[in-house]
Amino acid sequence: MRKTSDPDRRARRRWAVRAHATLLEQHGPQRWWPAEGRFEIMVGSVLAQNTAWRNVEKAVANLKAADMLHAEAIAQAEPEVLAQLIRPSGYFNVKARRLGSFCAWYARAGGYRKLRYWPTMRLRKALLGVHGVGPETADDILLYAFDRPVFVIDAYTRRIFARLGTIRGNEAYDELREVFEHQLARRSTVYAEFHALIVRHGNQVCRPTPRCEDCGLNAMCRFHRHQPV
DNA sequence: ACCCAGGGTCATA
DNA sequence: TATGACCATGGG
Structure with a gap:
């Protein structure tokens, strides 16, 4: 029996590539992140922590209506005022403080015009040093606001690929x-599109109780194969 | 009425 | 290293 050629073998081992192609076929291009500017992406990624996106949109709209979508304005705002504006996004007291500390750092660092020249990993460390910015939030900002080739790991990623059987799901973030x-x-455009597809698939198809009948990944999914008929 | 959503921090063992 | 409590709104 003939041995599989090396390129084929490599491609089969790279399940992320296959999953990306399949999800792109099923859902189409996502064109993420859904926001108007870089700073809005950064604000959104803090407010989106463990929160439905619908609620984040309301909070961002409130900030915009109050003409507060600027680092200086947020950094100088009264915590209570800020908390009320972002209330729909949940955890509003916690997030008011997180948004404040992020914006204070961002303004002090000179904003995008200065930070754009920082090496990716230096920028990542600086972001992780801001109170309230953890690995996923930092990587959202790096990938979608700074166009850096950093892949974002979120709860959807863990759930989908743990079900596929390619990861355990409880591995360390990094x-x-x-x-x-x-x-x-290693391209930000590839990472950005793939993560967007993962989010789409995670909240529409591979939900807590999965809709396997609507899933294009079944052929490569261990979870689906083990489902009772 | 319950579960979940594009996490992170802090205390504890 | 690894759990657990806590934060809080809104939609299904």
Whole structure:
């Protein structure tokens, strides 16, 4: 029996590439992140922590209506005022403080015009040093606001690929990030599109109780194969 | 009425 | 390293 050619074998091992192609076929291009400017993306990624996007939109709209969508304005705002504006996004007291500390850092660093020249990993460390910015929020900002080739790991990523059987799901954040980054072409456009597809698939198809009948990944899914008929 | 949503921090073992 | 409590709104 003939041995599989090396390129085929490599492609089969790179399940992230196959999943990306399949999800792109099923859902189409996502064109993320849904926001108007870079700073709005950064604000959104803080407010989106463990929160439905619908609620984030309301909070961002409130900030915009109050003409507060600027780092200086947010950094100088009274915590209570800020909290009321972002109330729909939940955890409003916590997030008011997080948004404040992020904007204070951002303004002090000179904003995008200065930060754009920072090396990616230096920028990542600086972001992680801001109170309230953890690995996922930092990587959202790096990928979608700074166009850096950093892959974002979120709860959807863990759930989908744990079900597929390609990861356990409880790996350390940076370990998973590097697995995905190594499997894909190191380009921010690829990472951005793939993560967007993962989010789309995670909240429409691979939900807590999965809708396997609507899923294009069944052929490569261990979870689906083990489902009773 | 319950579960979940594009997490992170802090205390504890 | 690894759990658990806590934060809080709104939609299904």
